[in-house]
Amino acid sequence: MIEEQGPGYDELELRASAFEQLGVLQEAFWDYARLIQLFPDHYLAYLRASNILLKLNQYDLAIDVARTGLLRKTQDPRGDDLLNAALDAALVARYDSRKASLPGTATFISKLPYDILGHIFWQAINNYNVPDLNIMLVCREWEQVVKDMPTIWKPLVLDSSWVEISARVRAWMEKSNRRVADLRAQSPDGLTGWYEEYGSQSSRHLEHITFQFSANIPKKFYIEADPISFIWRIKNSYGEERKYPLKTTGRKAPFRLKELTLCGVTIDFQTIYDRLKDLTKLSIEGSEIQCVHLFPILQASPRIATLEVTMNHNEEPIATTRILLFMLKELRIGQGDHVIKCLEVPSLRKLTTSYMHLEQIFRDLMPEDLPLTSFGLKHAQSIEMSNCSLPPTLTSLSFAGCYAKPDDWVDRIAAGECPLLTHLDVSDTKVGPECLIRLVQARNPPTTTTAQPSSGSQFARLANLNLSGCGSFKPRFLPWFRTRVAIVIWTPVRYDSD
Secondary structure: OHHHHOOOHHHHHHHHHHHHHHOOHHHHHHHHHHHHHHOOOOHHHHHHHHHHHHHOOOHHHHHHHHHHHHHOOOOOOHHHHHHHHHHHHHHHHHHHHHHHOOOOOOOOHHHOOHHHHHHHHHHHHHOOOOOHHHHHOOOHHHHHHHHHOHHHHOEEEEOOOHHHHHHHHHHHHHHOOOOOOEEEEOOHHHHHHHHHHHHHHHHHHOOEEEEOOOOOOOOOHHHHOOOOEEEEEOOOOOOOOEEOOOOOOOOOOOOOOOEEEEEOEEOOHHHOHHHOOOOOEEEEEOOOEOHHHHHHHHHOOOOOOEEEEEEOOOOOOOOOOOEEOOOOOEEEEEOOHHHHOOEEOOOOOEEEEEOOOHHHHHHHOOOOOOOOOEEEEEOOOOOOOOOOOOOOOOOEEEOOOOOOOOHHHHHHHHOOOOOOOOEEEOOOOOOOHHHHHHHHHHHOOOOOOOOOOOOOOOOOOOOEEEOOOOOOOOHHHHHHHHHHOOEEEOOOOOOOOO
């Protein structure tokens, strides 16, 4: 590639390298400066010139050279990464040199390292909505840190039309060196405007994308953007499912995507499921996924840790042998009786199911006797389990919204089943108050006030009890319950007269 830069490049580059190895840094810098003048689109000259200036303790000039190199278009994608690393090194060195010259009476925050101070500012601006101008007005040093640190400007929010936010976005993109890593789009027009102006150069740097709107994405967006996590949430007043195709034309290699979350939106998995590999999280809410698409994704993602899906209950399973997901720790599944029997999940600790039968879940779960710590059974018509008991390792249990009364299970817990249980959720059920009183009397005797098992007690004390929406529970019982249980959650149903 050097030959393409024109005559004279080899000689200058070799001489500059020789000067640098001999320690004649000033002469080496002048040769690199000459290379920049003759070949302004070659990033290596900017990179080495900035590094030499850093060694010469000329931090301001090193920063300027690195920034100038970033503004140049380079054919090598490594150029931006290397120049950004050189810029960060120069910024840190300049800040540290100024910090070393502070008097002994300087405040503690003035002595914080550059990267820690920058991280504090990043948290303030992006997580606590502190205006960057407020920080910059504190002192000249803070103003310089905010202006100089590109990582502060990596998250970008597109929350309105492009006409309204274009000036703010352009300033943001300039401060971030056009390298936003976290894109949060709430307006399709704002996203389109940003993409038309910056997308072709900046979308390849995106690591996290969050969409919260119901409109089509720019056609080329998925070709050029390859994030690590992608979230698309759609909420509308009618609650109907929205269906959109995922544009992948022209891309054949697997995505580097690790986390995919879809809420209220259905994408065309037929076009992408064979390119979703090594996922660590898959969450699909408000829509269904078919086994023919889910199973190939799971087979290609054996290290998946979180799976949240609602299945098509009319579909027959297609797996002939169980799929081993040896790192799956959390499973939330709806209408998935036919899916659980196709999985092997030795590391599973949290299981939440909807519209499924309790006994069938534990009959099909593999391996047997899993040490679950959390289990939820929502909207179940049958919660009978005559041939076995719940795992003794459970610390959290939920029967929220079950159509069948959970009184038998509450009495079994009061009798000693699930001895480690500390959280119980029976909200939106018809549980009787008498069995709840028996439970609290057995598990939370008045002699112990801590949330841990008392000396000589074989049961953990209940620390959290959710009774919201229980029509048979009356508020006159609340004072007594709250003297025994640390947290009691209760809200009346709308038709309750008490």
